[in-house]
């Protein structure tokens with residue numbers, strides 16, 4: 001897609017909520033070779049073919065162990081070149097006024113269908129970079145939808161506005177996310193909200209790297225095909 005300048009309300013939204021959805025940023029056609037390559041790899045690895053799970057190699061793993069195992073096994077030619085484009089970097093530069101760098105390329109985020117009942121319990125909430133909420137934004141993580149991902153279909157979950165939380169409130173919220181306390185009350189008290197990064201193939205979510213996020217359970221009947229790139233930000237010259 002051609003570079004598009006972000007407008008002021010998108011900038012304001014990103015900085016207050018900690019994330020921004022760019023709808024249909026990549027074209028469906030651009031993503032088709034990635035979808036085919038993922039299916040070829042899953043078949044080569046004897047994990048999934050013809051709409052069915054093969055063998056039992058990943059069955060003993062929890063949904064989240066499955067995601068990291070698949071991400072390390074599946075090699076997708078052209079993943080980074082297709083997703084981490086000049087337009088994505090330009091959108092990030094527009095949001096932050098700084099130049100994005102990604103030293104590790106892009107990683108696939110894949111989950112198999114029917115991982116179990118969808119739930120907000122026992123998830124793996126984390127931040128990838130520990131940083132002060134009042135300081136400058138240290139980085140952005142991009143999440144790309146390579147295929148359509150429906151609600152409860154294994155999309156990444158993010159906690160909007162959590163990049164601004166500090167001290168005791170942040171500690172209490174993390175505690176409530178881990179335990180099975182009253183999650184609704186904890187979200188209200190911290191003025192945060194769970195966002196599911198579901199949507200259509202081509203959608204991209206740009207997330208402040210200080211935002212709490214987690215993999216989720218894929219309860220749907222299709223493979224969750226997403227990928228991610230972590231960008232650090234350097235002062236523009």
Ligand SMILES: O=C(O)CCC(=O)C(=O)O
Pocket residue numbers: 067109110128154155156157213214215216228
């Ligand atoms: O698998 C996912 O959706 C979450 C990935 C994640 O937590 C991360 O890349 O830091």
